[in-house]
Amino acid sequence: MFDYKATSFALIIAGLLGAAISILLGFIWVPSLDPETTLGEEAFRIIYWHVSFAWCSFISFLMLFAGSLLWYLKNDEIGWRYFSTGSDMGLLFGFGVITSGPIWGLAAWGKPWDWGDLRLNSFALLTAVALFLVLARKSQQDNDENRDTLSIIGLFGFSLVPITAVATTYYNRRHPPIVIIKGDETGLPNEILFVLIFTFISFCFLFAGLSLLTDRINQLESKIEGHQRNIDSRWPN
Amino acid sequence: MAKLTGLIELAMAYVVMIGIIGGYVRYLFSKLSDLEARIDATEIVSIFEENE
Numbered sequence: 001m002f003d004y005k006a007t008s009f010a011l012i013i014a015g016l017l018g019a020a021i022s023i024l025l026g027f028i029w030v031p032s033l034d035p036e037t038t039l040g041e042e043a044f045r046i047i048y049w050h051v052s053f054a055w056c057s058f059i060s061f062l063m064l065f066a067g068s069l070l071w072y073l074k075n076d077e078i079g080w081r082y083f084s085t086g087s088d089m090g091l092l093f094g095f096g097v098i099t100s101g102p103i104w105g106l107a108a109w110g111k112p113w114d115w116g117d118l119r120l121n122s123f124a125l126l127t128a129v130a131l132f133l134v135l136a137r138k139s140q141q142d143n144d145e146n147r148d149t150l151s152i153i154g155l156f157g158f159s160l161v162p163i164t165a166v167a168t169t170y171y172n173r174r175h176p177p178i179v180i181i182k183g184d185e186t187g188l189p190n191e192i193l194f195v196l197i198f199t200f201i202s203f204c205f206l207f208a209g210l211s212l213l214t215d216r217i218n219q220l221e222s223k224i225e226g227h228q229r230n231i232d233s234r235w236p237n
Numbered sequence: 238m239a240k241l242t243g244l245i246e247l248a249m250a251y252v253v254m255i256g257i258i259g260g261y262v263r264y265l266f267s268k269l270s271d272l273e274a275r276i277d278a279t280e281i282v283s284i285f286e287e288n289e
Contacts, residue, residue: 005269012262016258019258023251042243042244042247043243043244043246043247043250044243045247046246046247046250046251049250049251049254050250050254053254092257092258092261095257096253096254096257096258099250099253099254099257100250100253100254103246103249103250103253104246104250106246107243107246107247108243206258210261210262210265213265213266213269214265216269217265217268217269217272220269220272220273220276221272223276224272224275224276224279227276227279227280227283228279230283231279231282231283231286234286
């Protein structure tokens with residue numbers, strides 16, 4: 001039988017180890033950059049974790065979208081599992097992005113938030129949708145009607161992903177543009193690009209481990225609910 | 238002093254992100270142990286009631 005606990009533990013440890021190494025590489029191996037061209041002198045080193053958190057949150061929202069669609073169209077139990085795990089992971093990684101971003105913003109722009117920047121606000125809204133889905137799932141009764149309603153909200157939430165993704169290109173105001181693609185005004189030195197990709201791969205391990213464990217917990221909660229209903233049904237009214 | 242610009246913010250951001258991940262990992266493992274114990278307990282109750 002597949003051992004969820006041991007596998008997820010190994011993935012989480014591998015991910016955390018890689019993430020810790022990425023901090024060291026970011027400090028020791030990557031040279032300091034010209035303060036004129038970077039955002040926040042030394043604070044630019046947040047990029048490795050901040051961007052990896054953001055990419056993992058997009059994977060989570062993709063999972064949430066697939067789950068919402070599967071549940072809404074087919075009432076597929078696997079779809080609901082994707083939905084549940086995707087919303088939990090979306091909240092976790094989204095929360096990491098919207099807390100680390102303003103700290104970086106404080107160093108780079110002199111203020112933590114810009115209410116006129118489309119990317120910042122659409123991403124905050126996306127995380128708020130994930131928060132709503134997690135709270136609603138935990139507070140409402142688990143039945144088909146509620147699952148239908150929440151999966152529609154999940155589909156609506158995903159529509160914010162492309163808006164957030166293109167916001168830096170078309171409506172850019174303060175958030176930096178997509179820097180990993182080399183262009184006239186964008187691009188990263190090879191060392192930074194290497195550490196960024198290494199960090200993202202480490203976060204993928206972490207993401208996989210946390211997703212497995214979260215899914216296992218959601219399944220066990222359903223199982224307990226079933227057991228409790230069974231026990232309750234045997235008691236005389 | 239100018240060389241330190243952003244280091245405090247960098248440290249703060251790392252502490253927050255490590256805290257988020259660490260807190261969630263801790264929550265997952267304690268929740269898993271709790272659920273496994275509760276499942277064992279409900280299964281024992283079910284077996285006991287079936288035998289009665």
